[in-house]
Amino acid sequence: xxxxxxxxxxxxxxxxxxxxxxxxxxxxxxxxxxxxxxxxxxxxxxxxxxxxxxxxxxxxxxxxxxxxxxxxxxxxxxxxxxxxxxxxxxxxxxxxxxxxxxxxxxxxxxxxxxxxxxxxxxxxxxxxxxxxxxxxxxxxxxxxxxxxxxxxxxxxxxxxxxxxxxxxxxxxxxxxxxxxxxxxxxxxxxxxxxxxxxxxxxxxxxxxxxxxxxxxxxxxxxxxxxxxxxxxxxxxxxxxxxxxxxxxxxxxxxxxxxxxxxxxxxxxxxxxxxxxxxxxxxxxxxxxxxxxxxxxxxxxxxxxxxxxxxxxxxxxxxxxxxxxxxxxxxxxxxxxxxxxxxxxxxxxxxxxxxxxxxxxxxxxxxxxxxxxxxxxxxxxxxxxxxxxxxxxxxxxxxxxxxxxxxxxxxxxxxxxxxxxxxxxxxxxxxxxxxxxxxxxxxxxxxxxxxxxxxxxxxxxxxxxxxxxxxxxxxxxxxxxxxxxxxxxxxxxxxxxxxxxx
Numbered sequence: 001x002x003x004x005x006x007x008x009x010x011x012x013x014x015x016x017x018x019x020x021x022x023x024x025x026x027x028x029x030x031x032x033x034x035x036x037x038x039x040x041x042x043x044x045x046x047x048x049x050x051x052x053x054x055x056x057x058x059x060x061x062x063x064x065x066x067x068x069x070x071x072x073x074x075x076x077x078x079x080x081x082x083x084x085x086x087x088x089x090x091x092x093x094x095x096x097x098x099x100x101x102x103x104x105x106x107x108x109x110x111x112x113x114x115x116x117x118x119x120x121x122x123x124x125x126x127x128x129x130x131x132x133x134x135x136x137x138x139x140x141x142x143x144x145x146x147x148x149x150x151x152x153x154x155x156x157x158x159x160x161x162x163x164x165x166x167x168x169x170x171x172x173x174x175x176x177x178x179x180x181x182x183x184x185x186x187x188x189x190x191x192x193x194x195x196x197x198x199x200x201x202x203x204x205x206x207x208x209x210x211x212x213x214x215x216x217x218x219x220x221x222x223x224x225x226x227x228x229x230x231x232x233x234x235x236x237x238x239x240x241x242x243x244x245x246x247x248x249x250x251x252x253x254x255x256x257x258x259x260x261x262x263x264x265x266x267x268x269x270x271x272x273x274x275x276x277x278x279x280x281x282x283x284x285x286x287x288x289x290x291x292x293x294x295x296x297x298x299x300x301x302x303x304x305x306x307x308x309x310x311x312x313x314x315x316x317x318x319x320x321x322x323x324x325x326x327x328x329x330x331x332x333x334x335x336x337x338x339x340x341x342x343x344x345x346x347x348x349x350x351x352x353x354x355x356x357x358x359x360x361x362x363x364x365x366x367x368x369x370x371x372x373x374x375x376x377x378x379x380x381x382x383x384x385x386x387x388x389x390x391x392x393x394x395x396x397x398x399x400x401x402x403x404x405x406x407x408x409x410x411x412x413x414x415x416x417x418x419x420x421x422x423x424x425x426x427x428x429x430x431x432x433x434x435x436x437x438x439x440x441x442x443x444x445x446x447x448x449x450x451x452x453x454x455x456x457x458x459x460x461x462x463x464x465x466x467x468x469x470x471x472x473x474x475x476x477x478x479x480x481x482x483x484x485x486x487x488x489x490x491x492x493x494x495x496x497x498x499x500x501x
Contacts, residue, residue: 030081033074034095037102043073071106072126078103079123079130089127096123146186153187153239154178154281158311160240161277161325168300168326169200170214172288173207175281176200177221181237188224192232194400201289201393230408278323279307283358291384294392298383301326301334306343306353314350341383 026034038044075096082092096104097111097119111119157178162171176199181189197204215221219238227233284307287293293303301324308324309315317335321328335351338344343357384390445453451460 026081026085030078030085033081034078034101034103037105038070038074043077044070068106071109074103075106075123075126076130079126080134083127083131083134089124092127093120093123143185147182149187150178150182150237153237156239158279158281159276162304163325165300166210166214168304169202169206170210170220171281171304172200172202172284172300173210174215174220175285175288177235177237178281179285180235187237188234189237190227190232190234192227194403195232198393198397198400199289201291201293202295203396276322277308277325278311279304280311281307283307283310287358287380289393290380291389291392292380292387294384294387294389297387297389298334298337301330302338305331305334305338306357309344309351309353310358313352314347315352316349317351320351 032039078095079092082095095101096107098104099108107119107123110122157171157174162168173196176196177189177191179199180191180196181187184190193204193207197207200207202210211221211223216223218240220240222236222238223233224236225234284303287306288300288303292298293300304324304326305320308320312319312323315323317328317331320326320331320335324331326334335344335346339346343354344351345354346352381390384392447453447460449460452464453459454461
C-alpha cells in the first residue's frame with residue numbers, strides 16, 4: 001500500500017543537485033528508489049525466506065534477517081544505478097547517508113548500529129560488486145534495444161568457434177537460454193535446470209558441467225539467483241567478452257596432458273579450425289532437443305554441421321571445418337553418417353543438405369520448390385530408432401515431471417506447519433487432547449470441508465484443518481516449529497492429559 005504523500009515524482013529526470021551530489025541526473029525509477037524506497041516490493045521477493053539445509057524446502061528468515069536482506073538489495077540496486085550513470089563511490093555514499101532518503105535506510109542503520117567506518121566499508125564493498133556487474137551488462141532503454149542486443153548476441157554465438165564435444169554441448173545450452181531470453185524480451189530471464197536440459201536435449205549433469213567449465217568462465221551466462229520453490233533460477237546472458245576466457249579457449253571434454261607448444265620448434269602454429277565460425281543457430285535451436293541428436297545418436301557434431309550447411313548450402317570439407325569448428329576427421333565421419341541416412345548429398349567436392357532433410361521442424365531450405373505440399377518428414381524419428389535413442393527426451397521429461405511433483409509435495413508438506421492436537425477446556429483451563437501419533441488425526445475428527453471436528457461438541461475447531469496426508473494443521477504465522485519440537489509438545493500434552501484423566 002502506498003502512502004498518499006509518497007507518490008512517484010512526475011518529472012522525467014530528477015536532478016541530483018537536491019541531494020548535494022555531483023551527478024547530473026538519474027532515471028525516474030532510480031530517483032524514486034533513492035527518495036522513497038522500495039514502494040512496490042520489487043526487491044522484497046526472496047528476501048524473507050531462504051533455501052533449507054536439505055536443498056529443497058524453504059525456511060523463513062527472522063524479521064531482522066529478512067529486513068537486512070531487503071535493505072541490501074535496495075542498496076545494491078541504487079549502487080548499480082549510480083555506477084551506470086557514471087557516478088563515484090563518494091556520490092553513492094552521499095545518496096545513501098542522506099537523512100531524508102528512504103533508500104539509504106539500511107546503510108544508515110549499519111552506521112547507527114556499528115559505527116560510521118563499518119558503514120563506509122559496507123558501501124565500498126557494494127560499490128565494487130555493483131561496478132563490476134554494470135561493467136559486464138548492457139543498459140537497455142526499451143524493448144527494441146533488448147531485441148537488438150539479443151540479435152547481436154545471436155550473431156556472436158553463431159560466429160564463435162565452439163570446439164570439442166564440450167564446446168558444442170555448451171552451444172546447445174547457450175542456445176536454449178537464448179530461446180528463453182527472446183521470450184522474456186531481454187538478457188535477463190528465468191529458467192530452471194530441468195527446463196533448460198529439456199530444451200537443449202542434454203542431461204542436468206551435463207548442463208551443470210558445461211555451465212561451470214565453459215559458459216560461466218567464458219562470460220556467456222551468469223546465474224544471478226538460484227531458483228527454489230516454484231521459481232526458476234534467474235540468469236543473465238553475457239557477450240562472451242570475459243578477458244582471457246573468450247570463446248576461442250573452449251576445451252574438449254578430456255584435457256590434454258601434453259606440454260604447451262614450443263614456438264621455437266614450430267609446434268602447433270595454427271589451429272585446425274578457423275578462429276571464427278558461421279552457422280545458423282535457429283536450425284540448431286529447432287533440432288537440438290530431438291532424440292536423433294542425443295549423445296549416442298548423431299550427436300552435437302552432426303547438429304553443428306547441419307546448421308553450417310543450412311547457412312551456406314554448398315561447402316567443401318575444408319570450408320565446413322572452418323564454419324562448423326568441427327575437426328576434419330570428425331567432419332568426414334559425420335558427413336558419411338549423415339549421407340548414409342540420406343540427410344546430406346555431395347556433388348564433386350561440395351556438400352549440401354538433402355532437399356527434404358529439415359522438413360517438419362518449421363525450417364525449409366531457401367529456394368527449394370517441391371511443387372507440392374508434402375507431409376512432414378519422419379526421418380529423425382527413424383534415425384533415433386536405429387541408434388537406440390528413441391524416447392530419450394520423453395523419458396527425461398517424465399523423470400523431470402516426477403522430480404517436480406516430489407519436490408512440490410515436499411514444499412506443500414513443509415508449508416503445512418504441523419502443530420499440536422485439539423485444545424479442549426476442562427475445569428476452566430485448556431487441555432491438549434493428544435492423538436495416537438503426534439501428527440496424525442483420527443478419521444472421526446475429519447470434517448467434509450477439511451476442518452477438524454471437536455470430539456466433544458462435533459463442531460469444527462477454529463483455525464484448524466486436516467492436511468491431505470491426514471495430519472493436523474494449525475494455521476498461524478507464529479507456528480514455525482520443527483517436527484522434534486512438535487513431538488516434544490505432544491509428549492507434554494500426553495502427560496497433561498493423563499494427569500487430568
